[in-house]
Amino acid sequence: MSALARLWRSSTGRFGLLVVAAVAATAVVSLFWTPFDPRAVDTSARWAGPSWPHLLGTDNTGRDVLSLLMVGARTTVFVAVGAGLVATLFGLVLAALGALTPRWTREAVAVLIDILIAFPVLLIAMMISSVWGGSLWVVVWAVGIGFGVNIARVTRPELRRVQRSDFVLAGRAAGLTPWQNLTRHLLPNVAPIFIVQLSWGMAVAVLAEAGLSYLGFGATVTEPSWGLLLSELQRYIALHPTSVLWPGLAITLTVLALNLLGDALREATDPTLRHGDRQRIPHTTPGVVA
Template sequence: MTGSWLRRLWRLSTGRFGLVVAAVVVATALIAWVWTPFDPQHVDIAARWQGPGWPHLLGTDGSGRDILSLLMRGAGTTVFVAVGAALIATVVGIALASLGALAARWVRESVAVLVDILIAFPVLLIALMISAIWGRSLWVVIWAVGIGFGVNIARVTRPELRRVLHSDFVLAGRASGLTPAQNLYRHLLPNVAPVFIVQLSWGMAVAVLAEAGLSYLGVGAPVTQPSWGLLLAELQQFLTVHPLSVLWPGLAITLTVLGLNLLGDALREATDPTLSRRDDGARMPQPEVVA
């Protein structure tokens, strides 16, 4: 089953694009962990504002730092925030969705009210409020996006859990003596896993955009942490003089967010049998309506 929807995902052009973008960002982050062309924090006044060329393939900034090295190290920050937010969103989403679907009636109603209240607050607003108290930190972004998107996941998956809860195989498992926790682990969560995966892909895109936006505003990554948002904020001050330098961090943020969003759309199509494609890439034929 898993291999089937993975093949369908790869056949979709949006799926291929999203997977390639995600793979490139992760590979860049791993490589930058052990090697970059130059020290990202090395200041070389003699090399300031050089255009793309050798040895600075993407040029340098106003301090003579290599932009390619800064982008590579910033990819590690992006992956760290995206994965951290996804893990927190998974825990929060599963916990709230499970309580909202399986607990006693008063607990389900309380969780529904709590989710409705929390979902009214935008993720960026939550992060701004937390950073005003705790100061600028990547953990502020991770927790804000993780909790905010975990609530969204709970809202989407709770009805799915309620639907699967009344399926024959779940009732059979309950009759065979499985506890609610065992039923949740064996039957319920695997059947809503595609919904979780799709939502997490979109959540990671939100995390990347939130980190870049908050760092750009000066309340995200600390100044000692290479970040695409910080780099964009520093370079945009010289947009009219050195416009090409601003292109690279902006392009990295745009492609990453676009790739993750398209990957989420492709995952939704690949895991939904009503939207899936045949092996030859054609749409499933619609049944003919006979008058």
């Protein structure tokens, strides 16, 4: 049974896939259609309750909440994918330098990882935003680099372990270059761990963007986001307590789905969890072992 089939058979995996797919589909649809213009202000329709024209009601300026949520999904997808790409590139490069280079370089990279991981991602993003101004790009780079360090910390020892495996040594003896060994043997064998870490990193990116936008360090009024909408509506929570329900629910479900998807991916790709054997065994892919 393939990893994808095992993932779909898992209830948590199914939930994660369906929610993530729904958010991605909403972001794509919002590029072409929303029920109302999300920037159109209608003071005569302020705080309208859920109705047929406005399925989720309106906000303090009369804007349609559903339209705002649909457009905000674009920001969520952009931040999650962008931070994931940055984390992938930075994490893999750092892990490779810390595992496949001479000893002095490995030790320097290990010290660098220990230093970088001591700084919280949100704090780094807030410091950068205070200098360069609030922007989604700041969130993407700050979260991507911050979680890339976590990926490197987890992936580096795994690369070192696989590097000492018999099939890697056999490939080296057969004349494979370090790059060929990396792409044919090392990366495929650490892919399950890496994919799981990446899904968790994307969840952190969504939550970080919401938190930073809520605090005024992330999205601006020209870049609608769920965190920014939550920040605007919470000012009126005493008069309209349900106003923060929809953006809060969107953030919660998306982050929960990505975390559950990461757990399900781990169960679907880790053979020790599938067979109940708690002893650590190497990850292998078809055709890797001679």
